[in-house]
Amino acid sequence: MSELYIYNSYTRQKEKFEPITPGHVGLYVCGPTVSGESHLGHARPYVTFDVVNRYLQHLGYKVRYVRNITDAGHFEEEGREAEDKVGKKALLEKLEPMELVHKYTSLFHWAMNRFNCIEPSIEPTATGHIIEQISMIEDIIAKGYAYEVNGSVYFDVKKYAASHDYGKLSGRVLDDLLETTRQLDGQDEKRDKADFALWKKAAPEHIMRWKSPWGVGFPGWHIECSAMSSKYLGERFDIHGGGMDLQFPHHESEIAQSTIAHGCAPVNYWMHNNMITINGKKMGKSYNNVIKLTELFSGDHPILEQAYHPMVIRFNILQSHYRSTLDFSNESLQASEKALKRLWEAYEALKGLTAPTGQEAGDAALDQKIRQAVAECADFMNDDLNTAKVLANLFDLAPVINSMKGGIIGTDAISAETFSLLSNAFKVYLEDIMGLQALQQANDEKLEAVMELVIQMRKEARNRKDFEASDKIRNMLASAGIMLKDEKGGEMSYTIQ
């Protein structure tokens, strides 16, 4: 079996994954800022890294998955007044900041749940780690890489860059950063344009504020991840994930802070997912093209032609590689919906098949083909999580399964062992690793009993060639959203729309 290789943004190449502590993996992913509702763009990293988490566990690693909640709120835009993002919105909505934070955190959890994302092992909040952040800042000041001005503390990037590889992660050259023509406010406080805030003095109207050695203020955005990741995963840990847009300045700053504070680079493997675009443009507030997750699930948005099930979105995300941009469209999602249904029905059919008992395959070529397709899935996952290819292979197997179900191919065409490999592959890849679920949740027993009765009645009608009655049953069910299908051999199955 092949070994896991992941693309490390830091070195810009695929590298063999080797954990720091054998058998264990420390995984940190930048979580959401809970000052507003999550949108489609947010779905991508959390689904992507859910699969990373699931896959590592599948490989037998014990994973500590830490994903933060940014609830402290940092400055809106440096070009304007430094203001607390969370605090500002709260005033508009006449809510307490923590009330707002609570609301959007709950909504985020609800959405993650709908996406069938496994909960992180630890979900630390920025407001819950002010002390850790302050002490880390103190440490950086003590080491001479940060300075205080008027109650704010800035990281001295130039000094850091003199002896460290600043900009390597994001492929940036410090001189270029210094040349940026952008005129930013509050720059006069900084010694250098490239410096970033570790702690900001709070303006009087700033709601979220904490006491610190430098006066009342709030932490800079980047410091929270450094403080919390080192607290829970150690000063050096295995994987840090997040969206590509966080590479600079967020992750670059994290590296600089942590390197000074802890004397070593914080992360072995940096993983970044690409953006979701809509009509070719990144989805984001500033582009005014945001589709919230609640809108996506309900279909309540001018762009949306219909509601999309969370699993359809998850599947759609998994059909592309996480490092490629993914363009949203109704057409694409609708195609995914049909595809997922088809694949899932094949999976259900597979579960219903009677396993062959023979050691020998009736059709050696087919048997070999299945074994190869299944074996390749592991290689695809190991090749930087290529879920798209895994799905393609499973799709290749769907006709085989459907043919077995329809009796076109006997199950004895393949050996008992191959059948078991096949069954296992569908379960492991679809459910365990990709975290997919049936579009329709398990029906309740009473409905099932009623359906059994209806099916029985329709069978009887068909047996006496009373097609008027049998069609009526099917049509009425259809208008109630239940699709009845006649299977080969007189059996019937149904799906709920």
Added chain:
RNA sequence: GGUACCGUGGCCGAGAGGUUAGGCAGAGCUCUGCAAAAGCUUGUACAGCGGUUCGAAUCCGUUCGGUACCUCCA
């Protein structure tokens, strides 16, 4: 302006120096009381122009187009 990345058949989307990705849609056939599924068959794709090579969609150069980051951002 700086720095990256991308441009694949009607649409989405993998791949990557020589062999069908896959999905959706379309066409034909089979099965079926009908329907829906399902099965089989089918598709002269890799932005343009040069170059390297026995061979390039895949490497190099260049042109055009697009995107992202440089500022909060998943």
